[in-house]
Amino acid sequence: MIMEETGKIFKKEKEMKKGIAFPTSISVNNCVCHFSPLKSDQDYILKDGDLVKIDLGVHVDGFIANVAHSFVIDASKENPVSGRKADVIKAAHLCAEAALRLVKPGNQNTQVTDAWNKIAHSFHCTPIEGMLSHQLKQHVIDGEKTIIQNPTDQQKKDHEKAEFEVHEVYAVDVLVSSGEGKAKDAGQRTTIYKRDPSKQYGLKMKTSRAFFSEVERRFDTMPFTLRAFEDEKKARMGVVECAKHELLQPFNGAVTTCTPPHPASAFLSAGEFVAQFKFTVLLMPNGPMRITSGPFEPELYKSEFEVQDGELKALLQSSASRKTQKKKKKKASKNAENATTGETAEENEAGD
Template sequence: MAEEAHTDYSLNNPDTLTKYKQAAQISHKALEFVTGLCIEGAKIVDICERGDKFLEDEIAKVYKGKKISKGFGHPTTVSPTSYVTPYTPLKTDAEEAAVELKPAEVIKIQLGAQIDGFCAIVCDTIVIPSEKNENDKHPGREAELLLATHWANELLLRLMLPPGTLVTGTDDEKNKAAAQKPYTQAKINQLLEKVVKSYDCSLVENTTCWLFDRNEIEGKKKLILAPGEGVKGEGLPEIGEVWGVEMGVSLGTGKVKTLNNRPTLHRRTTTTYGLKRPSSRATLSEVVKKFGTFPFSLRQLEDERAAKVGVVECVRGNVLRQYEVVGDKDNAPVARLFSTVSITKNGITRLAAPPSPDLEQYKTDKKITDEEVLKILEQPIAKNTGAKSKNKKKKKKSAKKADEEEEAESSEEE
């Protein structure tokens, strides 16, 4: 009986990976749906509500009739141009509920689903259509921001690979490669800085990648990019782990500030505290039942106004964590990407990830020239296991090849 009670929730259990992939499939569908809603004049609060309804409906379609927890891994959030953190306004805050998307605005969409506590979160950055980016062309600084974010993210994934993971050859060659030291967090930051500086951009201060676990999206290990004073990461990625990989890039200095907006995104902690107010206890009870330990928006609770009151003591008693609304200190445009990835003996698998961009749409003279960075970007993130790509036409070009083609196009235009 004791053996039956123990369940292996690691990636060694194929069922774990299946649940991650199912959650990711839902997240991808929802991201595509929400992206389609993001047009000039659309209200952010309406987009968030429709995104959550879509997520809810898709989640309800899987594991019907089975005693398995499932639900939101992250509510739908739509962050305006200079906002760094996920943003989800309330209908009962009139001023914020009226916020509409503007043409040519750089926005960040983040959301996620979880199946049996295995969460797949994804974030993409898009530009609201306008005459400026007609036919999906992205000129100047806008292009540089998106390119810097894309290539920094690609580099980070390669730097996260444990040494020797993809090496083929003799046992001696494999052992030699595996014996190499992994990239330190300081070295990772140094190389990422080279990428973003190539496009006159900056890493966003304290951008954090977390180890994921069952019912936990902020595990014991974390990578911190552009750490602020007194802040440091803990641990490095290893085979058999799932990580939430975040990349944040700014057209300004990358420094951040806390905004005056009401914090509406919260998450339950492991702290226990004797709540005194009935409204606080009611709020916490609803949170535990609906969202477990995953992030939620106050607008997702049954009574939004009551939730705004009930959450106060919960935050003060540290039974709920409050996510402050943070923005770029210079009010400069910020781009963010978030991927949920698994690390196995065959390399990194993007479980939930933003769609691959069409690099031909980004027009700029700037490019990555650092040879060390370019060499790393040429490397794959996983072994070729023989599976054919379903969409060869959309296969990404390497950084070097993309730059060469841009140069050729420029020469023809001259």
């Protein structure tokens, strides 16, 4: 679908590359991210009550737009979600909304990290330890400037502080757990990789050379999934030598707590849930401009918790709109309660 839709634009630019910037991943319940199974893998049938995260990216001429969204299957106004699923989804959603208001020229990346921790803890949840949001540049999905969430003491020392600047672009990626927030390696096969243009090596195997040549031709520096190759067996063989010599970087199980989905009882036995919201934001001179997002209906998720911090309450009740901010100031008192319990100023306005 992504290739079909991007193929409809800039048709006269024959040399312009466009298409997938990050392969579609569907991660369920306590699986954090990057779950992109092969065609030969056993199917997992989604069911009512599953907390589903969909993550993908698109690019045109190397300019990237990423998005991820979380929802619970069969949630409705008549059948709202409660308990830990509701807590973690509302926490992650409000973390994303806070970031939209904080990722702006002149602010520091540490301000976002601190806000995420406070919001998540208000819902008795925890951001996934050490996960990064990256600056985006043309052909670069993992730029130098980053925002770290829930860093360890060592990560706090190592992570570079940075100031946001006008005309920068960021993929803000929020991942929150209902548990301790510590990702575990589930031992599953890595299926998503990205070429590292700084690495060079003369591949020995013919299968590896053919595979790597196709990677360069089709994906350049964008992440891809082995599922995208017609001959899965050859792709699985070719990727081994490429990854061993660091021509390809893996997006692997080190960032997931997911367990194999069969049997279903084993998949759900951990009792933890992870919610993800990701959006792409352009830092314009007149304010942040979010260009990707998924539909969120706060009334479908009923949590007994709310944001406690006064400054964060004020932040969340403020408008993120660049054009109508003055108009919405008079609605601040009405928005205050909604903002701290999962409904932002823009969502409340839409419902009026």
